[in-house]
Amino acid sequence: MPQxxxxxxxxxxxxxxxxxxxxxxLKMLNFTLHTTPSPKLTKTQKHKTTWELKWTKIYLPPSMYQ
Structure with a gap:
């Protein structure tokens, strides 16, 4: 048997x-790496909602009589 x-x-x-x-x-040369996006300065607008205009009271459920 030959080796x-x-x-x-x-x-x-x-x-x-x-x-x-x-x-x-060579394959990696074709990829374009995206830079990290710069944060945009946006103005936050405060929206008034109905529950911010008035005070509401939170009631507890009635306690059960024993």
Whole structure:
């Protein structure tokens, strides 16, 4: 049974890793990274609601007689 010659394997593996690294680097060059958006200064408007215009009383439920 013939033996498998393993001498070229490290060179094949190293060249494959180098090729994959170069391909990924070239793919990453095509991506445009977006910068973080700058915060916009907006004026907050105070809206008056009906429950802010008048005072309301919160009643407790009636207690049960024992």
């Amino acid at each position: 498998l010659d393993m001498s070229p394997w490290p060179m094949v593996i190293l060249s494959m890793v180098a090729t994959l690294f170069l391909i990924t680097q």
